[in-house]
Amino acid sequence: MTSAGSPALVFHDLTLGYDRRPAVHHLDGIVHEGDLLAVVGPNGAGKSTFLNGIVGQVATLGGRLDLCGRTVRDFAYLPQRAEIDASFPINVHDFVATGAWRRLGAWRRAGREEELRIADALARVSLTGFEARPIGTLSGGQLQRALFARTIVQDARLILLDEPCAAVDTRTSEDLLAVMTGWHRERRTVIAALHDLDQVRRAFPRTLLLARNPVAWGSTAEVLTPENLVRSRQLVEAWSSDREPCADDGHGPSHGHAHDHATAHRKDAAA
Amino acid sequence: MIDAVFGPFVEFAFMRRALVGCLALSLSAPPIGVFLVLRRMSLMSDAMAHAILPGAAIGFLVAGLSVPAMTAGGLVAGVAVALGAGFVARHTVLREDASLAAFYLLSLAAGVTLVSMRGSSVDLLHFLFGSVLALGDDALVLLGAVATVTLGWLAVAYRPLVIECVDPLFLRLSGRASALTHLSFLAVAVLNLVAAFQALGTLLAVGLMILPAVAARFWARDLAPLIGIAILIAAFSSVAGLLLSYHAGLPSGPAIILSAGAIYLLSMLFGRRGALIHAQAAGHLRG
Numbered sequence: 239m240t241s242a243g244s245p246a247l248v249f250h251d252l253t254l255g256y257d258r259r260p261a262v263h264h265l266d267g268i269v270h271e272g273d274l275l276a277v278v279g280p281n282g283a284g285k286s287t288f289l290n291g292i293v294g295q296v297a298t299l300g301g302r303l304d305l306c307g308r309t310v311r312d313f314a315y316l317p318q319r320a321e322i323d324a325s326f327p328i329n330v331h332d333f334v335a336t337g338a339w340r341r342l343g344a345w346r347r348a349g350r351e352e353e354l355r356i357a358d359a360l361a362r363v364s365l366t367g368f369e370a371r372p373i374g375t376l377s378g379g380q381l382q383r384a385l386f387a388r389t390i391v392q393d394a395r396l397i398l399l400d401e402p403c404a405a406v407d408t409r410t411s412e413d414l415l416a417v418m419t420g421w422h423r424e425r426r427t428v429i430a431a432l433h434d435l436d437q438v439r440r441a442f443p444r445t446l447l448l449a450r451n452p453v454a455w456g457s458t459a460e461v462l463t464p465e466n467l468v469r470s471r472q473l474v475e476a477w478s479s480d481r482e483p484c485a486d487d488g489h490g491p492s493h494g495h496a497h498d499h500a501t502a503h504r505k506d507a508a509a
Numbered sequence: 510m511i512d513a514v515f516g517p518f519v520e521f522a523f524m525r526r527a528l529v530g531c532l533a534l535s536l537s538a539p540p541i542g543v544f545l546v547l548r549r550m551s552l553m554s555d556a557m558a559h560a561i562l563p564g565a566a567i568g569f570l571v572a573g574l575s576v577p578a579m580t581a582g583g584l585v586a587g588v589a590v591a592l593g594a595g596f597v598a599r600h601t602v603l604r605e606d607a608s609l610a611a612f613y614l615l616s617l618a619a620g621v622t623l624v625s626m627r628g629s630s631v632d633l634l635h636f637l638f639g640s641v642l643a644l645g646d647d648a649l650v651l652l653g654a655v656a657t658v659t660l661g662w663l664a665v666a667y668r669p670l671v672i673e674c675v676d677p678l679f680l681r682l683s684g685r686a687s688a689l690t691h692l693s694f695l696a697v698a699v700l701n702l703v704a705a706f707q708a709l710g711t712l713l714a715v716g717l718m719i720l721p722a723v724a725a726r727f728w729a730r731d732l733a734p735l736i737g738i739a740i741l742i743a744a745f746s747s748v749a750g751l752l753l754s755y756h757a758g759l760p761s762g763p764a765i766i767l768s769a770g771a772i773y774l775l776s777m778l779f780g781r782r783g784a785l786i787h788a789q790a791a792g793h794l795r796g
Contacts, residue, residue: 293682311683326547326675336672340683344668373675373731388679492571 243271244306246396246427251301252293253283261287263451269429274422276442276458277431280474282455283448285431286318289398291504292429311340316385316393318401318431324374329346330384331369334359350392354374360389362417378411386417397421399430403437415441435462449473510527517755523642524751528646530708530746531765533652534717537659538701539739542722543716543732545698548674551719553594556609558702558714562620562636565706569636570627576647580703587617589701590616620711641751641761648707655704662697664767666690671732709762716766717743724773729781 254262262284269275277285280489284326292303332476337359338352339362348356354392361365365385376384389397399418400501404410411434419441421428432438438445438458445461449455449470517524526571545554565579572578590612597608599609624633625628644652663670685754705714720743722735729735750765757764778784 287632295682313682315678315682320676321678322546322676326671326733328675329731332671333675336675336679339668339672341678344665344670344686379530386580438522439587 240366241314243273243425243427245269245304246271246273246306246308248304249301249304250304252291252303253300254287254296255299256287256296258297258299261450262291262448263277264301264416265452267446267452267455269427271427272422272425273427273429273444274418274442275427275429276438277429278433278435278438278445278462279448279453279474280471282477283470284450285448285475288446288448289315289400289429289431290317292398299456308396312388312394313396313398314392315398316374316389316400317401318404320385322381322385324376325382326373328373328482329369330360330365330371330373330376333373334365334391337388337393340392353394355391356387359387362390362420363387364413378410379406382406382414383410386414390417396427397429399428401431401433403434404509411437435467438462445493450477514754516754517752523644524755526644526649527641527708527751527761527763530649531547531641531650531751532744533649533656534701534705534708535721535747536738537656538681538705538718539721539725539743540663540736541659541694541698541701542718542720543725543735543796544674544694546719546722546726550765551715551723552606554698554702554715554718556613556616557587557591557699558615558706559613559620559711561699561706561714562711563586563616563623565636565703565711566620566623570623574632574635576645576651577705580651580707583703583706584699586616587702590661591695591699601610601767612775617711635710637710637712638760639706639713639762641706641708641765644708647737651707652704655700658732659697659701662693666693670694709766713762713766716769717746720766720769720773722745724769724780725777727783730782741743741774742769742776743752746772 245268249265252262252265253260265288277288279285287296291298293310293313301450334356335348335352338348338355342348342352347446357366360369363386365380365383365387368380368384373381373384386402389399399405400433406414415437418428418430421461430442432442437497444456445458446455447461447466447470450473453470453473454463518528525572542554543552545551563585564582564584567586568575568580568582571582594608594612595783597603601608603611618634621633624636628636665786667678669686673687673690673694675688680690701718702714705717709716721739724742725738728738746769746771748763749768751761753759754761755765759767778785780786
């Protein structure tokens with residue numbers, strides 16, 4: 239399946255990392271408007287780094303990323319452990335309404351249109367009736383639903399989600415997947431890091447298989463082959479051990495370099 | 510009874526001035542305190558209050574007991590510590606609470622030393638515990654101005670402030686409001702501490718900010734009632750403390766903070782979300 243849309247994100251040999259230690263190497267590729275792209279890979283493969291890099295929260299160490307005329311502010315981003323302070327006294331309705339922040343700013347009140355949007359978002363994540371509940375009383379799955387509702391209200395053309403279905407029950411996971419495919423039908427661009435390959439095969443037309451380096455990027459059926467999956471696991475394991483991690487790195491295979499990779503990786507594993 | 514409550518304020522101008530000053534402070538400090546408590550920054554506010562001391566002391570060394578000089582010095586020192594603690598936490602191994610404790614001790618020692626270089630022990634007491642009963646025109650203007658600025662700022666920044674508290678990354682990614690919100694919040698907090706310093710001194714300045722805010726937590730769950738109740742508690746403590754100090758001959762600043770402290774303890778026991786109700790509910794569950 240090819241995308242007919244114009245480019246939304248263009249990666250030019252992009253390398254991302256922390257403290258000058260690369261965590262995702264040499265990404266080349268294009269995300270088109272309307273793509274529904276899954277980012278998969280073993281733990282420590284750099285999926286979160288990839289998404290954090292797109293929203294500018296991780297330093298670019300090499301190459302560049304073209305946002306195609308948009309700014310990070312036009313994106314909706316749902317990080318894996320959203321830094322939500324659930325003990326803060328705010329109810330579900332007001333929390334979901336914060337998704338309208340960019341349109342309403344500090345003063346404008348949410349008019350009829352925004353209220354309809356909020357009600358519709360709550361209905362789509364099956365949280366109708368929870369409006370007055372403080373977010374601190376929600377279960378993990380319900381909070382994730384509320385975060386999806388806020389993302390719906392944001393009404394962004396490009397949506398990034400980091401493990402949106404981690405640590406939620408199967409029913410919630412399926413409901414959230416339905417929201418994501420709904421966004422796809424609305425021709426929004428959706429990029430989601432996921433670990434459930436079955437879900438990816440069912441719902442995501444395109445996949446990026448990441449193992450520090452991009453292993454494969456294309457239609458899901460072509461990417462998620464047994465050979466590619468084995469290769470990605472081996473690559474990440476190679477990164478974890480002290481074996482020479484990438485010969486074609488281009489940073490020079492000096493001893494110090496390899497050592498840097500190894501320590502960076504241990505830090506990731508500890509985190 | 511009525512005479513005991515209104516008499517002192519009718520009879521003495523200094524009591525009226527103290528009342529006006531404290532009520533102005535009760536309007537502005539508790540809302541800031543509510544946000545400080547919700548953001549788990551109560552300790553930070555205490556450290557900033559201490560940091561004001563050396564700054565105000567330098568103002569005192571230069572210009573004597575002049576409100577503008579001490580206020581300017583306190584503002585500079587307070588902002589420096591607020592930003593410095595964050596910087597140290599971000600760029601060194603020390604966590605923010607540890608760096609705040611260090612700042613806190615350093616400021617107190619430096620401030621007391623500076624005041625003692627020129628002032629008497631009466632001056633020192635004034636610095637440490639304030640002088641509610643001797644508020645001059647300058648101080649009253651300062652307290653009123655700070656209350657006005659604080660309430661105006663809250664009206665403007667309420668929404669981004671709430672978003673910043675709940676999900677800082679969300680606000681950071683959706684615009685420039687994030688840094689502005691955080692920095693202006695710190696600035697308004699310092700302003701309130703400088704104002705409170707005039708009335709309550711370094712050691713008690715955070716009292717009317719934090720105690721009403723934590724006491725309100727035992728009564729209300731939502732943000733708007735929290736702020737309203739905190740303001741009421743602060744205002745009531747001010748009146749009660751001033752009367753207590755008048756009738757029982759107690760030092761006024763500590764009497765106000767003791768009143769607020771008493772309300773805090775009572776709220777903890779008897780509040781709608783306090784310990785006794787909690788114990789009762791637990792008993793019901795056990796059957």
